[in-house]
Amino acid sequence: MRPARALIDLSALRHNYRLAKRLSGCRALAVVKANAYGHGALECAAALADEADGFAVSAIEEALELREAGHRQPIVLLEGWFEASELGLICRHDLWPVIHHHGQLQDLEQADIARPLHVWLKLDSGMHRTGFSPAEYPHIWRQLQASAKVAELTSITHFSRADEPETGRTEQQLDVFRQATSGLQGNTSLCNSAGVLAWPQAHGNWVRPGIMLYGATPFAFAQPQAADLRPVMQLDSRVIAVHQIGPGEPVGYGSRFTTRRASRLGLVAMGYADGYPRHAVDGTPVLVDGQRTALVGRVSMDMLTVDLTDLPASGLGSHVRLWGTGLDAGEVASHAGTISYQLFCNLNRVPRHYQE
Numbered sequence: 416m417r418p419a420r421a422l423i424d425l426s427a428l429r430h431n432y433r434l435a436k437r438l439s440g441c442r443a444l445a446v447v448k449a450n451a452y453g454h455g456a457l458e459c460a461a462a463l464a465d466e467a468d469g470f471a472v473s474a475i476e477e478a479l480e481l482r483e484a485g486h487r488q489p490i491v492l493l494e495g496w497f498e499a500s501e502l503g504l505i506c507r508h509d510l511w512p513v514i515h516h517h518g519q520l521q522d523l524e525q526a527d528i529a530r531p532l533h534v535w536l537k538l539d540s541g542m543h544r545t546g547f548s549p550a551e552y553p554h555i556w557r558q559l560q561a562s563a564k565v566a567e568l569t570s571i572t573h574f575s576r577a578d579e580p581e582t583g584r585t586e587q588q589l590d591v592f593r594q595a596t597s598g599l600q601g602n603t604s605l606c607n608s609a610g611v612l613a614w615p616q617a618h619g620n621w622v623r624p625g626i627m628l629y630g631a632t633p634f635a636f637a638q639p640q641a642a643d644l645r646p647v648m649q650l651d652s653r654v655i656a657v658h659q660i661g662p663g664e665p666v667g668y669g670s671r672f673t674t675r676r677a678s679r680l681g682l683v684a685m686g687y688a689d690g691y692p693r694h695a696v697d698g699t700p701v702l703v704d705g706q707r708t709a710l711v712g713r714v715s716m717d718m719l720t721v722d723l724t725d726l727p728a729s730g731l732g733s734h735v736r737l738w739g740t741g742l743d744a745g746e747v748a749s750h751a752g753t754i755s756y757q758l759f760c761n762l763n764r765v766p767r768h769y770q771e
């Protein structure tokens with residue numbers, strides 16, 4: 416069998432969830448959207464079933480899968496509904512929609528629903544992606560509070576630069592949030608993973624950790640709280656062939672890499688069809704038998720090549736780790752012009768194996 420696989424450590428997932436709880440001291444929605452960032456939403460939700468205060472997903476399709484699997488916790492729909500026709504199911508399954516634009520307010524006004532909803536009302540505190548402006552927010556909040564269709568209201572906002580504490584942007588957004596919600600009752604939710612880890616003053620009543628659950632840091636620098644995260648995914652494979660070539664020889668498609676010395680190259684069963692980034696540059700770190708070496712040449716669909724010249728003990732059958740313990744996915748991502756989130760979400764053909 417082809418040796419490429421993603422090993423998912425569910426005890427690491429629980430460890431990371433507990434870290435989010437411990438740091439925030441409040442309720443935490445486990446964000447399992449996009450198939451739990453490629454880790455398998457149903458498996459991850461099952462692993463957290465006894466302790467998660469709730470889940471967050473991006474759409475009703477994802478929420479219904481969790482309900483069908485028997486999860487009874489609150490489930491927040493981070494973008495609410497996309498079509499008014501979803502409101503019946505949202506109501507029936509007691510899903511908690513975010514309302515973030517005027518079209519949704521109209522939908523709610525016109526909807527005929529069986530019981531009032533728990534609504535998360537989104538404030539645009541400065542990211543300018545979703546949410547109502549600070550000027551209109553208190554007014555809309557009071558309208559909804561008075562509506563017979565709303566049972567409970569939670570104020571939610573989202574930070575654009577919580578992973579860059581030096582920019583001052585999060586303090587500004589926090590100020591905007593505090594002003595726009597001052598005097599409004601109800602719970603608050605502001606923090607993604609970077610907020611949980613680095614912004615204790617913003618924790619509010621509900622936090623929304625995503626990437627940290629999967630053990631990857633949202634920061635591009637060594638952040639002390641993030642040091643306690645444990646990677647959930649090990650993306651592993653093996654060396655399936657070895658060959659020796661001379662100096663000055665090109666390697667792979669487009670001859671992107673040329674050897675500078677006589678080289679021993681290892682062929683690895685992992686490619687962009689598995690989700691490994693095709694844009695990874697020469698020199699992208701890879702672990703072979705636990706030792707760091709480098710990707711050389713372009714990543715192919717099913718294979719990639721690593722330099723084994725300085726690892727004489729490694730060869731055919733050697734263990735290869737593309738990311739996981741010992742090699743943070745974020746570091747690999749930075750060599751491919753992206754972030755760990757996208758690497759995880761792009762996982763494709765590679766089979767996932769679970770470990771309790």
Ligand SMILES: *Cc1c(COP(=O)(O)O)cnc(C)c1O
Nearest residue numbers: 446493573607608623624625626
């Ligand atoms: C995806 C998402 C999160 C989780 O973000 P991470 O950076 O992965 O922790 C939190 N809140 C909202 C609104 C999101 O869309």
